[in-house]
Amino acid sequence: MPEGPSLFILKEETACFVGQGIVEAGGNTTAIDTSRLVGQTILSLRTWGKHFLIELPDMALRIHFLLFGTYRVNERRDKPPRLFLRTADGDELNFYACSVREIDRNLDSQYDWSADVMSPTWNPARARKKLRAEPDMLACDALLNQDIFSGVGNIIKNEVLFRIRVHPASKIGALPAPKLRALVEEAHKYSFEFLEWKKQYVLKQHWLAHAKTTCPRCQIPYKKAHLGRSNRRSFFCERCQKRYE
DNA sequence: TGGAATGTTGGAAC
DNA sequence: CGTTCCAACATTCC
Numbered sequence: 502m503p504e505g506p507s508l509f510i511l512k513e514e515t516a517c518f519v520g521q522g523i524v525e526a527g528g529n530t531t532a533i534d535t536s537r538l539v540g541q542t543i544l545s546l547r548t549w550g551k552h553f554l555i556e557l558p559d560m561a562l563r564i565h566f567l568l569f570g571t572y573r574v575n576e577r578r579d580k581p582p583r584l585f586l587r588t589a590d591g592d593e594l595n596f597y598a599c600s601v602r603e604i605d606r607n608l609d610s611q612y613d614w615s616a617d618v619m620s621p622t623w624n625p626a627r628a629r630k631k632l633r634a635e636p637d638m639l640a641c642d643a644l645l646n647q648d649i650f651s652g653v654g655n656i657i658k659n660e661v662l663f664r665i666r667v668h669p670a671s672k673i674g675a676l677p678a679p680k681l682r683a684l685v686e687e688a689h690k691y692s693f694e695f696l697e698w699k700k701q702y703v704l705k706q707h708w709l710a711h712a713k714t715t716c717p718r719c720q721i722p723y724k725k726a727h728l729g730r731s732n733r734r735s736f737f738c739e740r741c742q743k744r745y746e
Numbered sequence: 747t748g749g750a751a752t753g754t755t756g757g758a759a760c
Numbered sequence: 761c762g763t764t765c766c767a768a769c770a771t772t773c774c
Contacts, residue, residue, distance in 0.1 A: 502752070503752045503753065504752055507752080551752095551753075551754095565753080565754070566752090566753085567752095567753045567754060567755095567769075567770080568751065568752070568753050568754085568769090568770075568771080569751090569752095569753090569769085569770050569771040569772075570753090570770085570771090571771085580771095597770095597771090598769085598770050598771065599770095600753095600754075600755085600769085645753095647754095654752050654753075655751085655752055655753085656752050657752085711752090712751095730764090733751095733753090734750090734751080747774095748774105749773105749774095750772100750773090750774095751771100751772090751773090753769100754768105754769095755767105755768085755769095756766105756767095756768090757765105757766095757767090757768105758764100758765085758766085758767095759763100759764085759765075759766095760762105760763085760764080760765095
């Protein structure tokens with residue numbers, strides 16, 4: 502579920518909830534008092550990267566799906582939801598195994614929307630500026646940094662680095678300017694390809710690097726290692742992906 | 747079937 | 761006090 506494009510799909514699927522009043526709410530979350538949601542109108546449903554934001558008159562909720570979170574719209578799983586909302590029209594939104602938090606209602610003061618690779622206000626120049634300020638950061642960590650590439654997850658990270666032929670342990674400060682530019686451009690471009698493939702249920706078959714064993718370009722075995730401060734799985738080709746350091 | 751994984755947080759340890 | 765490390769959370773798949 503988790504990466505930014507998947508949240509984008511969730512937002513599309515729940516657009517009909519905006520403007521509706523909540524007539525019933527509950528779930529096994531202990532983070533919020535769900536009875537406070539009853540009677541509130543859903544003012545907006547937004548996303549910032551992997552955050553799903555529910556804006557209400559009295560509060561704002563932040564849903565984070567972490568690694569295993571799921572949701573159902575007008576359907577239920579065979580498990581108790583962490584949070585559910587029902588509207589007067591009979592629409593129902595169920596969230597499972599996710600983190601629920603009440604956050605400050607002023608979303609604009611907390612979120613840099615231009616950092617979200619899925620946002621219409623995504624700002625590549627600003628991302629490059631943030632990257633230039635972190636020359637010692639590794640490319641694999643930079644892509645997972647939500648302040649720079651909000652919404653990018655481990656799949657997108659591996660696919661982007663393979664496509665731009667950059668080794669995950671490359672130092673940001675060592676990247677030639679065109680490579681830095683390519684990194685930022687591809688993070689945005691691939692996220693939208695991910696979105697389309699995910700909608701068509703063909704995402705996995707388009708993976709070129711993530712969870713793969715052989716480089717499709719030169720046919721040698723991929724290296725697999727947990728790299729960087731993030732210590733997440735990296736799949737990379739030592740022949741095709743240059744290490745800048 | 748035990749281990750690993752599309753992720754983040756909070757607190758302990760240093 | 762800042763930085764780093766690690767457990768915890770929770771689900772599914774191989």
